[in-house]
Amino acid sequence: xxxxxxxxxxxxxxxxxxxxxxxxxxxxxxxxxxxxxxxxxxxxxxxxxxxxxxxxxxxxxxxxxxxxxxxxxxxxxxxxxxxxxxxxxxxxxxxxxxxxxxxxxxxxxxxxxxxxxxxxxxxxxxxxxxxxxxxxxxxxxxxxxxxxxxxxxxxxxxxxxxxxxxxxxxxxxxxxxxxxxxxxxxxxxxxxxxxxxxxxxxxxxxxxxxxxxxxxxxxxxxxxxxxxxxxxxxxxxxxxxxxxxxxxxxxxxxxxxxxxxxxxxxxxxxxxxxxxxxxxxxxxxxxxxxxxxxxxxxxxxxxxxxxxxxx
Ligand SMILES: Nc1ncnc2c1ncn2[C@@H]1O[C@H](COP(=O)(O)OP(=O)(O)OP(=O)(O)O)[C@@H](O)[C@H]1O
Numbered sequence: 001x002x003x004x005x006x007x008x009x010x011x012x013x014x015x016x017x018x019x020x021x022x023x024x025x026x027x028x029x030x031x032x033x034x035x036x037x038x039x040x041x042x043x044x045x046x047x048x049x050x051x052x053x054x055x056x057x058x059x060x061x062x063x064x065x066x067x068x069x070x071x072x073x074x075x076x077x078x079x080x081x082x083x084x085x086x087x088x089x090x091x092x093x094x095x096x097x098x099x100x101x102x103x104x105x106x107x108x109x110x111x112x113x114x115x116x117x118x119x120x121x122x123x124x125x126x127x128x129x130x131x132x133x134x135x136x137x138x139x140x141x142x143x144x145x146x147x148x149x150x151x152x153x154x155x156x157x158x159x160x161x162x163x164x165x166x167x168x169x170x171x172x173x174x175x176x177x178x179x180x181x182x183x184x185x186x187x188x189x190x191x192x193x194x195x196x197x198x199x200x201x202x203x204x205x206x207x208x209x210x211x212x213x214x215x216x217x218x219x220x221x222x223x224x225x226x227x228x229x230x231x232x233x234x235x236x237x238x239x240x241x242x243x244x245x246x247x248x249x250x251x252x253x254x255x256x257x258x259x260x261x262x263x264x265x266x267x268x269x270x271x272x273x274x275x276x277x278x279x280x281x282x283x284x285x286x287x288x289x290x291x292x293x294x295x296x297x298x299x300x301x302x303x304x305x306x307x308x309x310x311x
Contacts, residue, residue: 001024001025001026001060001061001155001187002023002024002047002058002059002060002187002189003024003058003059004020004021004022004043004046004056004057004058005021005057005058005059006019006020006021006055006056006057007019007020007021007022007043007053007056007058008020008053008055009039009042009051009055015211016039016042016211017039017042017043017046017053017211018210018211018212019055019212020039020056020211020213021213022043022206022213022216024187024204025204026187027185027187028187028188028203028204029177029178029181029190029201029202029203029204030187030188030189030202030203030204030205030206031190031191031192031197031198031201031202031204031205031206032044032189032190032191032192032208033191033192033193033195033198033205033206033207033208034193034207034208034209034214034234035208035209035210035234036193038208038209038210039212040191040193041159041191043191043208044159044189044191045159047060047065047077047155047157047189048070048073048074048077048079048157049065049066049068049070049073049074060073060155075099075102075151075153076153076154076155077153077154077155077156077157078147078148078149078151078155078156079148079156079158079159080144080145080156080157080158080159081144081158081159081160081161082159082160082161082162082163085144086132086140086143086144086147087132088131088132088133089131090131090132091128091129092123092127092128092129092130092131092132093111093114093128093129095132095143095147096114096117096118096143096146096147097110097113097114097150098147098150099147099150099151099153100113100150100151103151113150114128114150118146120146120149120176120180120183121142121143121145121146121176122142123139123142123143123146127139127143137165138166138169138172138173141161141162141165141169142173142176144161145158145161145176145177145180149180154186154187155186155187155189156186156187156188156189157189158189158190158191159190159191160191160192160193161173161190162174162192162197163192170197174197174200174201177190177201178200178201195234195235198219199219199223202218202219203218204216204217204218205217205218205219207222207231209230214227214228214230214231215227215231219301220278220284220301222235223235223279224278224279242275245270245271245272245274245275245304248271248304249267249268249269249270249271250265250266250267250268250269250270250271250274250286250288250299251266251267251268251269251288251296252267253271253274253299253304254267254288254296254297254303255297255298255299255300255303256296256297257297258297259287259295259297259298260285260287260298261287262283263287264286264287264288264289264295265277265286265287265289265299266290266291267288267289267290267291267296268291269288271304274286274299274304275304278301283301284300284301285298285299285300285301286298287299
């Protein structure tokens with residue numbers, strides 16, 4: 001859906017993004033992660049032309065993005081950022097309806113869409129007439145995401161969208177994003193510097209350093225087959241998350257109704273032990289049986305990472 005070929009961006013003669021090749025597949029949740037100043041935000045903003053690339057090509061839906069009118073391009077791509085950027089003198093509903101308004105949707109369609117989005121993001125209907133300063137930080141972030149989703153964009157770009165939130169609200173919003181992604185199948189590109197957030201959300205992780213992509217792939221690949229010491233060290237720092245896995249077990253995290261003909265693990269196995277087994281077996285699915293040996297379901301690597309929050 002989005003393809004970077006040898007893309008570079010220079011600020012004052014220095015490469016912020018250095019000849020990157022990146023493929024963002026339709027319907028995937030892609031997370032850009034890396035050290036501070038590695039070029040994540042610049043990469044994201046080049047997609048909707050908030051920053052213009054200097055070299056290489058970026059294709060969206062098969063066409064170079066320079067061939068699109070920037071405003072038209074941005075309407076096809078929702079954008080949510082850490083500082084939220086809600087209009088302070090507009091009510092929640094007016095903020096959410098920003099793009100539908102630009103697109104001149106009929107009133108009834110706008111109202112129906114606002115209700116749908118409030119429900120999707122677990123925001124109460126009676127918040128519609130409030131102003132941003134009358135909302136909590138978490139509610140503001142949700143409104144920001146609702147606004148980005150309003151006109152049903154093909155792509156959702158998110159730059160540290162949960163950065164300023166407490167861990168509980170942040171975890172809740174991550175779960176919302178996963179649900180929205182599952183329901184809508186929308187292409188999402190999210191920037192974070194939080195390893196656990198990346199592991200929780202991503203189908204595809206893109207790890208950047210110094211304007212370059214060091215490794216990209218599924219979370220399990222980066223953890224189990226790091227391309228070099230940088231990748232190993234980078235993910236090594238998320239040990240706290242691994243320790244928290246000790247609190248959950250395979251039985252409660254397994255997906256019911258699924259089965260695999262492989263040696264099953266016991267439901268009582270901790271998710272931390274299960275993590276070791278995923279790595280040892282080089283797999284991302286493990287069948288789980290109960291204490292009597294009856295099949296319970298299948299534990300997916302990604303579910304295990306998500307469960308850690310509930311542990
Ligand atoms: N508008 C700008 N003018 C000059 N330099 C810039 C500009 N925007 C970014 N840079 C530089 O480009 C490099 C990459 O910045 P970018 O914001 O893309 O990194 P990042 O990975 O998102 O960082 P962080 O995690 O700290 O937000 C940095 O060295 C930064 O200082």
